[in-house]
Amino acid sequence: NAGVTQTPKFQVLKTGQSMTLQCAQDMNHEYMSWYRQDPGMGLRLIHYSVGAGITDQGEVPNGYNVSRSTTEDFPLRLLSAAPSQTSVYFCASSYGRGGNYNEQFFGPGTRLTVL
Amino acid sequence: AQTVTQSQPEMSVQEAETVTLSCTYDTSESDYYLFWYKQPPSRQMILVIRQEAYKQQNATENRFSVNFQKAAKSFSLKISDSQLGDAAMYFCAYRSARRAGNMLTFGGGTRLMVKP
Numbered sequence: 001n002a003g004v005t006q007t008p009k010f011q012v013l014k015t016g017q018s019m020t021l022q023c024a025q026d027m028n029h030e031y032m033s034w035y036r037q038d039p040g041m042g043l044r045l046i047h048y049s050v051g052a053g054i055t056d057q058g059e060v061p062n063g064y065n066v067s068r069s070t071t072e073d074f075p076l077r078l079l080s081a082a083p084s085q086t087s088v089y090f091c092a093s094s095y096g097r098g099g100n101y102n103e104q105f106f107g108p109g110t111r112l113t114v115l
Numbered sequence: 116a117q118t119v120t121q122s123q124p125e126m127s128v129q130e131a132e133t134v135t136l137s138c139t140y141d142t143s144e145s146d147y148y149l150f151w152y153k154q155p156p157s158r159q160m161i162l163v164i165r166q167e168a169y170k171q172q173n174a175t176e177n178r179f180s181v182n183f184q185k186a187a188k189s190f191s192l193k194i195s196d197s198q199l200g201d202a203a204m205y206f207c208a209y210r211s212a213r214r215a216g217n218m219l220t221f222g223g224g225t226r227l228m229v230k231p
Binding site: 016031033035040041042043044048050056057058088090092094096102103104106108109111 | 220
């Protein structure tokens with residue numbers, strides 16, 4: 001298993017550009033989520049999904065779109081990049097409910113710089 | 116909404132000594148999980164230890180143990196026999212046991228330095 005993979009690892013954008021951060025998992029996890037980590041801070045939830053076709057907003061959703069057309073993939077779209085979106089982005093996944101504790105698996109992160 | 120607070124931005128410890136990292140949280144829920152994650156310079160998020168709120172016994176994982184005080188909403192991490200490889204950012208995190216999605220709420224982190 002590759003686990004949770006994210007591409008690209010690094011990206012530099014200009015203000016106003018759009019792009020998609022890719023996230024994929026091969027563990028058949030129902031739940032997936034996106035977090036951002038600003039310098040010296042903890043991770044904050046952007047969007048999450050509890051299954052294909054189902055997404056919802058987290059703490060800091062503005063400026064980002066998500067969709068979940070398959071169980072494996074959960075892309076994060078920046079519509080019009082702003083310097084405030086300079087951050088490290090983490091994707092995570094886990095099994096859904098089932099009465100048991102289900103560990104979150106994190107991807108390696110994407111470092112995004114918006115100039 | 117839940118909040119997680121780590122009041123120590125930085126801590127340092129001598130190699131082989133013991134250090135305790137603090138974490139407090141606020142929630143109205145009774146069923147939840149608490150975690151400590153380690154983030155080395157590689158950025159990878161590594162689960163160190165977890166605690167189920169319904170368990171009174173404190174979790175331990177080798178040199179890592181927690182002091183879970185549910186009434187006080189406190190969840191500290193003790194690292195015994197500190198090693199150079201323990202140097203990293205440490206994040207305390209909360210997760211509801213009831214809400215779908217398994218989303219985590221993180222504290223601001225504590226940078227741990229280990230002196231040889």
